[in-house]
Amino acid sequence: MSAESLQEAEVGTPIGRRxxxxxxxxxxxxxxxGSRVQDWLGNTLAPITARDGTGLSSLLPVGRFRIYSVTGSLPSKLAADYHLQVDGLVDKPFTLTFDELTAMPATGLTADFQCVTGWRVHEVPWVGVKLRDLLDRAGVKHRAAGVTFQSFDGLYTESLSMDQARRDDVLVVYRMERKPVSRNHGGPVRLYVAPMYGYKSCKWLERITVTSKVVPGYWEVRGYDQDAWIGKSNGREDAPV
Amino acid sequence: MVAKTLRSESEAERFSGGERALHWVNSTLFIVLLLTASALYVGPLSAIVGRRDLVKWIHVICGLALPLPLALAAWRSAPFRADARRLNRFGPEDWKWLRRRRTNIPGKFNAGQKLNAAFIAGAIPVMLATGVIMKWFGPFPLPWRTGATFVHDLMAIALFIVIVGHIVKALSDKPRLDAMLRGRTDVR
Incomplete structure (x- = not known):
């Protein structure tokens, strides 16, 4: 080591340590x-991120949807090829085409989407059919206690208790943010369970099965809470929806 | 012949084998972390890669492994400890370099390299701590999880920029790249 570098190693300001x-x-x-800063940033930036055509603002850790899937690639299905099956412990199992589903009485709902990983999208407009209407159309048998949802990604499942499934704010959605539900967001048809964390809102929905007990879904098997109330589960304290 | 003699005289041992091994183990872990992070965080990439549970586990395991080679080097490698001391200290020439980007400075590292090393050294404990809070949030107060996620996300963006900058700089500086690839360089 030269005298100079020896000296360099021992004198000077310890900027690295600082x-x-x-x-x-x-x-x-x-x-x-950070949670307060993030809320503040989310509210401050909302008018900007809402009009950002580049999608770059989605890289900021505030206020936009992030697209999650559990399988290798996003499943894809045209509305024209889509079928929704309702079966299990029901009197009259049936299958609907996309047009038959959208011909049913529609419900609109504007509410937040809260992910269990922390992000929240404020005031998303959803349009769909109440899950309860589909269950009533099939005629749920007396001993039924749960409802399982299956995605056409071939892997994802979710479930609700019968009481949860019959709520007014649980929709089988075909329009979201004033557009048909895109492939990224689980189109052509997805579930929206307003009062629960996003993992309940099964994307690419293709089958609704009434069961005798609640069957844990994909993330529940991996440790997430079955009753995923926003702000009262998964160790989180978000504002309820 | 003359040129060759001069070259070997001006060649300096820049990094020991242990230091180079550490650098490349760290680089590999960082690259896997940044790739898995992108697949978890960037919407369109999440959509393409999917397999969220698997990607998450790879990310967590590489993250937990990251401090181990550094700790081993700090414990066993005298050249590493000497370089860490050099990187820590800022002399007058470093402030001058920051103001005017002089390329020829005495000493082994310029101020940019020192700041890069300090930032990475500072980022690792922050990412480790916030990552642990995100993964095992049970024992911590609830808003900490959101705060940790926020810090982890922002720091990841900063790390991504700094590491890409570091790679671009390294690729444009052949002699210094040689120093990290082969250990020796003719730049003093």
Whole structure:
């Protein structure tokens, strides 16, 4: 080692150490106050991100949908090829085409979408058929206690108790954000369970099966809560929807 | 012949074998972390890659592994400890370099390299701590999980920019790239 570099190693300001300690302090402050900063940023940036055509704002950790899927690629199905099957413990199992589903009485609902990983999209307009109407049309048998949803991705399942499934704010959705539900968002038809975390809102919905007990779905088997009430489950305290 | 002699005289041992091994183990882990992070975070990529549960586990395991080679180097490698001391200290020439980007400075590292190393060294504990809070949120107060996610996301974006910058810089500086690939360089 030359005299010069020896000297270099022992004198001078320990900037490296200060940077490391400073980042640790900022990181700790972020953990403690980050949820408030994020809320504030989400509200402040909402008018901008809502009109961002580039999609770049979706890279910011605030206020946009993130697209999750559990299989290798997004499943794809045209509305013309789509069928929704309702079966299990029912009197009259049936299958609907996309047109038959949209011909049923529609319900519109504007409500937030809250993901269990933390992001929330405010005031999303949803249009669909109440799940309860589909269940009534099939005629649920007396001993039925749960409803299982199956995605045409071939892997994802979700479930609700019969009481949860019969709520007014549980919809089988075919329009979202004033457009047909896109492939990314689970189109042509998906579930929307307003009061629960997003993993309940099964995308690419193709089959609704009435069961004698509640069967845990894909994420429940992996440790998520079965009763996924927003703000009262999964160790989270978000504002309820 | 003359040129060759001069070359070997000016060649300097820049990095020990252990340091280079550490660098490439770290690089591999960082690249896997950034790729899996992108597949978890960037919407269109999530849509293409999918397999969220598997990608998440690869990310968590690489993240937990990241400090281990560094800890081993700090414990066993004297050249690593010496370089860490050099990277830590800022002298007058470093402030000058930051102001005017002089390319020839005395010493082994310029101020940019020192700041890069400090940022990475600072980011690792922050990412590790926030990542652990995100994954095992049970024992922590509830808003911490949101806060940790927020910090983890923002720091990941910063890391992505800094690491891409580091790679671009390295690829445009052949002698210094050689120093990390082969250990030796003719740049003093």
């Amino acid at each position: 940077v490391v300690l400073g980042m640790a302090a900022v990181g700790a402050a972020g953990v403690l106050f």
